[in-house]
Amino acid sequence: MKHEQKLAYNRPARYSHSETLPMSPRPAFSPKKLPRQSRSTATFEAIVDAAAHILREGGYEALTTNRVAERAGVSVGSLYQYFPNKEAILAELSRRHVVELERGMTEVLSRADGMSLVEIVAALIEDNARAHSYDPALHKVLFEEAPGLGPHEGHGPHDWRDGFAQRAVDIVVTLLERHRTEITVTDLPLAALVVAQSVEAVIHGAAMRGDPRLVTGEITAHATRLVVAYLTSPSVEALPVKRRRDQRRAVGV
Numbered sequence: 001m002k003h004e005q006k007l008a009y010n011r012p013a014r015y016s017h018s019e020t021l022p023m024s025p026r027p028a029f030s031p032k033k034l035p036r037q038s039r040s041t042a043t044f045e046a047i048v049d050a051a052a053h054i055l056r057e058g059g060y061e062a063l064t065t066n067r068v069a070e071r072a073g074v075s076v077g078s079l080y081q082y083f084p085n086k087e088a089i090l091a092e093l094s095r096r097h098v099v100e101l102e103r104g105m106t107e108v109l110s111r112a113d114g115m116s117l118v119e120i121v122a123a124l125i126e127d128n129a130r131a132h133s134y135d136p137a138l139h140k141v142l143f144e145e146a147p148g149l150g151p152h153e154g155h156g157p158h159d160w161r162d163g164f165a166q167r168a169v170d171i172v173v174t175l176l177e178r179h180r181t182e183i184t185v186t187d188l189p190l191a192a193l194v195v196a197q198s199v200e201a202v203i204h205g206a207a208m209r210g211d212p213r214l215v216t217g218e219i220t221a222h223a224t225r226l227v228v229a230y231l232t233s234p235s236v237e238a239l240p241v242k243r244r245r246d247q248r249r250a251v252g253v
Contacts, residue, residue, distance in 0.1 A: 044082050046072040048096075051089045056137040060145040063090075094142050098164045101131050105171045117179040117231070122224045124172070125199055129220050132207035144208055168196045176231070183231045195227050202226075 050071035054063050063086050069076045083089050104127035112120055132139060172192035176183060185191040202223050206214040213219045 043072075043074055043078060046074065047079055047082060048089065048092055051086070052093060052135075052138055055093075055141040056135075060141055090142060090146050093138070097131070097139065097142065100134070101128065102164055102167060104128065104131055105168060109171055109175060112175055112178060115178075117176075117182050118224065118228055120175050120178070121195075121227045121231075122220070124175070125203065125220045125223050125227070126217075128199055128203045129206075129214055129217075132203050133214055136207060136210065139207055140210075143204070165196075169193050172196050184234060185231060191231060194230070198230075199223060199227065 047068060051063060051068045054067055054071060065076060065079055065083075065086055068086070068089065069079045072079070083092070105124065108120065108123045108127055112123075115123070169189065169192045172195055173189055176188055176192060176195075180188070183191065202219065203214065206219050211219065
């Protein structure tokens with residue numbers, strides 16, 4: 001499903017894929033079943049690939065189950081064996097993007113020995129940018145044009161997006177622990193949450209805008225500076241009481 005595509009400017013994104021989106025009136029967002037044999041796997045993948053192609057070429061409004069089935073070379077009945085509606089196909093495409101994000105974070109973790117704090121932060125942000133730049137036309141449709149899908153259970157008792165968000169924080173905590181003495185933030189899990197969500201917001205937003213600086217590396221470089229400064233700057237608690245009071249007055253607190 002990899003395609004090299006030129007980024008183009010578009011309106012800002014409505015949602016990030018790590019958020020729980022507004023509930024849709026249609027309840028079924030997961031595949032009815034997963035393929036277990038090579039032939040059924042080929043059918044499943046053909047359906048997903050066909051939907052991705054239609055979304056890239058025509059946007060969300062062009063996506064119908066009939067068009068997907070025709071493009072995939074299968075009957076509509078065969079499509080419905082795996083997906084109850086087009087929203088379930090959208091959810092599967094979204095899930096795959098999140099899986100790629102997590103794969104990248106896990107890969108950074110696997111090679112983190114000997115890396116400095118700056119190198120770890122840069123690697124996480126650069127890999128996030130790579131995942132977001134990988135198929136920008138499809139990414140835009142999935143996370144900007146398509147309506148909110150609401151909670152969907154995937155193949156377990158919980159929404160897979162919640163699971164990903166927690167695992168992302170856990171990976172960041174593990175990486176930051178390697179440089180605990182350099183980090184001034186006292187609550188490391190909270191710091192990991194702030195880092196993960198801040199990076200996601202910056203990179204996802206740039207991808208949705210089609211900002212070319214995401215490809216050139218300018219945005220990732222600035223995001224790295226932002227995160228490292230947050231992690232290593234003197235904490236508010238360490239500042240003299242009078243200085244903290246003056247800062248709060250300056251912002252009207």
